[in-house]
Amino acid sequence: MFAETLSGMPLRTIRRSPRATVRLLCFPPAGAGPSIFNEWANLLPEFVELVGVVYPGRECRSAEPLSRDLGIIADSVAEHIARSDDMPCAFFGHSMGGYVCFEVMQRLAGSTAYPDHVFLSAVPAPHMPVPEKLHGLPDSQFFRELVRLEGFPQEVLNTPELVRYALPILRADFTACETHRFKLHVPCRCPLSVYGGSTDIRVTRDRLEGWRHFAGLSFSLRIFEGGHFYLRKRQTELVGLICSELARMG
Structure with a gap:
């Protein structure tokens, strides 16, 4: 069982359920913490326990140095x-979270x-070249x-202090993400579901299709209307799709 909030812990339980038979671990995108998934707690059925991954330097790990x-x-x-x-578990990773998720699977x-199931969102397959590296650009x-x-x-964007932070x-x-060297020899040993946005300018459909190369079992791809953060507006539909797969695990 994971701590609800504990400094230094990379996992935080967002929603605990006494009837849980499946655990969903969510890996946030760059710049974010597990609170980005807080609203999911109201959309998930009682059989799902929701756990968020906490990277160094944010939320309950804000006192730690950032990791590169x-x-x-x-x-x-x-x-x-x-x-x-x-209990059986599933992973969901959005953008950077998809890469962390993939490395944890390895x-x-x-x-x-x-x-028992992995959901990857708005993240290109790791064997495909990065369009343009951004981390070295001037501020x-x-x-x-x-x-x-x-x-x-x-x-x-409306709060300059938050932008600076x-x-x-x-x-x-x-x-x-942009300096990591992936080891690509271990295929996924569970069903792999991949999602993306129709107008995402960096993670195009072919880059999402590239994950088929790592699917040891079943593979599915769903494109939602929207850009890189399509899930902000399509949250209910996305969580519903995930829950339909989680119901097969319990």
Whole structure:
């Protein structure tokens, strides 16, 4: 069982349910923490326990230094997940969260904590070249690119203090993703569902289709109307699709 809130812990229980038979672990995108999934708690049925992944330097781990190493982030998360295999689990990862999710899967290969279903959202297959690396851009240009990618909710853009707070976190996260070397020899040992936005300018359909290369079992792809953060407006539909798959696991 994961702590509800504990400093230094990479996992936080967002919604606990006494009737839970399935655990959904959600990996947030760059710059975000597990609170981005808080609204999901109201959309999930009682048989699902919702757990969020916390990266260093945000939310309950805000006192820790930021990490620019995706492998180190995944090591810590995998270590804690491996300690709890009391019920079937599934992973959902959006954008950077998809990469962390993939790396955690690699580390859990052969473990009883390996997920029973994986959902990847708005993240290109790791063997495909990155269109343009952003982490080394000057602050002003880096900010413009993030705005172009819809990386900031409007309420953040309207608050300069929040933008200044978020930029170093986003740069660290982009560095972690864009400098990581993936080991691609372990296929997914569970069903793989991939989602994306129809107008996402960086994660196009062919980059999502690339995940088929890693699907050891079944593979499905669903494109939603919207950009890189299509899930902000299509949240109810997305969670509904995920729940229909989770119902097969309980």
